[in-house]
Each structure stands twice: as C-alpha cells, then as structure tokens.
Amino acid sequence: MTVSSDSDDTGANDALTAAGQARQPVGIAVFLATLTAFCEAAAESLGGVADEAALEQARIEFLGARSGRLKAVQKNLSGLAATDRPAGGRHFNEAKAAVTALFSAAQERLAGSGGEQATDAIDVTLPGDPVRLGHIHPITQTIRRVQEIMARLGFESVDGPEVEDQWHNFEALAIPSEHPARDPLDNFYLAVARGAEPLLLRSQTSTVQIRVMENRQPPLRIVSLGRVYRPDTADATHYPMFHQVEGLLIEQGTTMAHLKSVLRQLASSFLGGDVHVRFRPSFFPFTEPSVEFDMEWGGRWIEMGGAGMVDPAVLTAVGYDPEKVSGFAFGLGVERIAARRYGVADIRDFYRNDVRFLRQF
Numbered sequence: 440m441t442v443s444s445d446s447d448d449t450g451a452n453d454a455l456t457a458a459g460q461a462r463q464p465v466g467i468a469v470f471l472a473t474l475t476a477f478c479e480a481a482a483e484s485l486g487g488v489a490d491e492a493a494l495e496q497a498r499i500e501f502l503g504a505r506s507g508r509l510k511a512v513q514k515n516l517s518g519l520a521a522t523d524r525p526a527g528g529r530h531f532n533e534a535k536a537a538v539t540a541l542f543s544a545a546q547e548r549l550a551g552s553g554g555e556q557a558t559d560a561i562d563v564t565l566p567g568d569p570v571r572l573g574h575i576h577p578i579t580q581t582i583r584r585v586q587e588i589m590a591r592l593g594f595e596s597v598d599g600p601e602v603e604d605q606w607h608n609f610e611a612l613a614i615p616s617e618h619p620a621r622d623p624l625d626n627f628y629l630a631v632a633r634g635a636e637p638l639l640l641r642s643q644t645s646t647v648q649i650r651v652m653e654n655r656q657p658p659l660r661i662v663s664l665g666r667v668y669r670p671d672t673a674d675a676t677h678y679p680m681f682h683q684v685e686g687l688l689i690e691q692g693t694t695m696a697h698l699k700s701v702l703r704q705l706a707s708s709f710l711g712g713d714v715h716v717r718f719r720p721s722f723f724p725f726t727e728p729s730v731e732f733d734m735e736w737g738g739r740w741i742e743m744g745g746a747g748m749v750d751p752a753v754l755t756a757v758g759y760d761p762e763k764v765s766g767f768a769f770g771l772g773v774e775r776i777a778a779r780r781y782g783v784a785d786i787r788d789f790y791r792n793d794v795r796f797l798r799q800f
C-alpha cells in the first residue's frame with residue numbers, strides 16, 4: 440500500500456497562491472497548534488494500527504487526498520498573513536513528511552509480520568511439520584480382536600441399543616420388578632419414558648441376547664460388544680461406563696462343556712499361550728446353571744465374567760420351546776480383559792485421555 444493519492448498533493452506554497460484570497464485570515468499560532476494536534480493524532484493512530492484495514496482507514500483519515508485531515512490543515516495555509524506563509528508552509532511540509540514517514544513505518548511493520556508467514560507458506564524446501572498420527576484406542580482394539588476371534592468360532596457380531604426398555608434389560612431376562620438389580624440406585628434410569636415405563640442406559644449386554652432371539656430362529660451364534668452403564672464408583676477395576684462382550688449360542692445338544700471350550704479358546708487366542716478356565720457356581724436369573732468364570736494366565740487366576748446355560752424362562756419369553764432348544768450365554772468385561780492383556784493395573788487409565796498412556800498400545 441502506498442500514499443500515491445497524496446503524492447501529488449499541492450505543495451504548501453502552491454496552496455498559498457491558489458487559495459490565498461478566498462480564505463479568512465488565520466493567525467500563525469493557531470495554524471501551528473492545528474498542525475501539532477494533527478501530528479499527535481496521526482502518531483497515535485498510526486502507531487496503534489494492527490492490520491491492513493486499520494492502516495488504510497488511518498491513511499484516509501490523515502493523508503487522504505480529498506478529505507483527509509492534512510488536506511484540511513493545508514487549506515488553512517492560505518488564510519495566513521502573507522508574511523507568515525513561508526514559515527507556515529515550511530512547518531506544514533515538515534508535518535506532512537513526518538506523518539507520511541509514520542505511515543510508511545506502520546506499513547512496514549504490518550508487512551513485516553505478514554511477510555514472514557507468507558514466506559513460510561510458500562517455502563517448499565523447508566521440512567514440513569510432522570503430522571502426529573493417532574491410532575485406535577486400546578479398548579476398541581480389544582473389541583475388534585474379540586470380534587475377530589469369535590468370528591473364527593462362527594459367532595456373528597451384532598449390536599443393540601444403549602438406551603433400553605425394562606423388558607429387554609430385565610423382564611425377558613427373568614429379572615422381575617422386585618429384583619434388587621432393578622433398584623434405581625443401581626441403574627441409570629432416564630427422565631423419559633416409553634408409555635408408563637422408564638427407560639434406562641443398559642446395565643448389561645445380555646439385552647442383545649433377547650433382541651436377537653426375538654427376531655431369529657435357532658441355530659444362533661452371536662457375539663455383541665458394547666457400552667454398558669452402572670452407577671459404580673470408579674476404582675482400579677470399576678468404571679461407571681464400561682464395555683461387555685456378550686456371547687450366545689443356541690444349538691441342539693449344547694452343554695456346559697461347549698461353553699468352557701469356547702471360553703478357553705477365546706482366552707487362549709486373546710491372551711496368547713495356554714490359558715485355563717475354571718467355573719465357580721454362581722447365580723444369574725437368566726442362566727441355569729450359572730457360573731462365574733476365571734482364567735489363569737501367567738500364574739494368576741482372574742475373574743473374567745459370568746456365564747451359564749440359557750434359562751428355560753428366557754427361551755419361553757422370546758418364543759422358543761425350551762423342550763426343543765438349549766444354549767449357553769456368557770458375558771465379560773472388556774476393560775478387565777484388556778487390562779489383563781496389556782498389564783494395566785488401573786482401568787481408569789483407559790479413560791484419562793493421557794496420550795502418553797494411550798501411545799503405548
């Protein structure tokens with residue numbers, strides 16, 4: 440940007456001769472005071488401009504050829520007494536040169552900061568900024584690995600909704616309304632309802648067993664991995680939002696031996712090496728008999744999840760004939776098996792979003 444529009448300004452002495460007779464007389468003191476005020480205002484304004492638009496605004500205000508303040512001061516020259524005009528003209532030219540210099544300095548200052556960026560942007564010889572590549576979160580990696588292993592065993596991956604109704608989260612799983620598992624303190628009920636019944640964030644992926652069986656006929660082999668929610672206090676092994684793997688197999692002649700075999704293959708493939716599985720008697724309303732299963736790996740037993748033969752009441756609820764079909768189901772915590780595999784002592788680390796931790800996987 441330049442002040443080209445002002446570069447052909449009429450010189451002070453020219454202005455005197457051109458407009459002298461038409462003007463009211465102005466005292467030299469008043470003229471010089473006006474000139475000083477003009478210079479101070481211009482210095483303040485040009486010193487503070489932060490961008491090209493503000494600089495142009497200041498140029499028009501102070502140096503503009505048509506109605507800039509310099510032009511207005513110049514017009515006063517012609518009102519000076521003839522004896523004062525040479526001095527007035529000299530001061531005027533000095534002021535004009537000073538403000539023009541201030542303008543050039545501001546122009547250079549702005550061009551300097553923008554210029555560097557422009558150079559950076561087009562210097563193709565400079566090495567580029569390295570792009571930090573992210574990767575898949577360890578929990579998602581675990582989910583995909585489990586899906587892969589189960590697919591090899593013939594289990595199809597299916598999904599279910601995270602906002603559930605009472606039927607799929609409880610009733611169809613033989614958890615009646617008086618059951619403590621339905622306590623509002625143990626679930627995230629939502630402040631919305633379908634009909635009269637409150638909905639909730641599902642507390643287990645066993646809901647997906649029901650949704651699949653309601654819509655399909657045996658034989659079935661499905662696995663579902665997804666988020667579940669419980670108002671558990673977060674600690675090294677608990678989190679209020681976590682993931683479960685749900686497995687369901689409905690086929691004629693299924694036994695607990697098949698269940699143990701599938702769990703052992705899953706554990707061996709996921710953890711690597713020889714993994715032992717043991718069952719401990721337990722209770723779940725939707726399996727009979729029910730077990731907790733532990734896995735032994737690296738000399739330690741760890742509790743992995745719950746399992747059992749699908750309860751006849753559940754088969755009836757979804758419209759199957761329990762005399763004709765049977766099957767097993769199991770559920771385990773994804774964070775727990777991921778922690779085991781990767782040697783993570785505290786499952787909260789998976790959700791702290793600390794890239795120094797996540798980068799390791």
Ligand code: FA5
Nearest residue numbers: 643645671677678681743744745746768769770772775
């Ligand atoms: C169940 O949720 C049953 N639905 C499992 C099941 C499926 C049984 C099919 C029978 C047939 P349980 O509440 O024990 O069971 O939870 C299963 C696993 O989820 C636990 O063993 C544990 O690994 C994990 N888990 C439970 N609560 C949390 C939590 N707050 N944070 C992280 N993992 C958890």
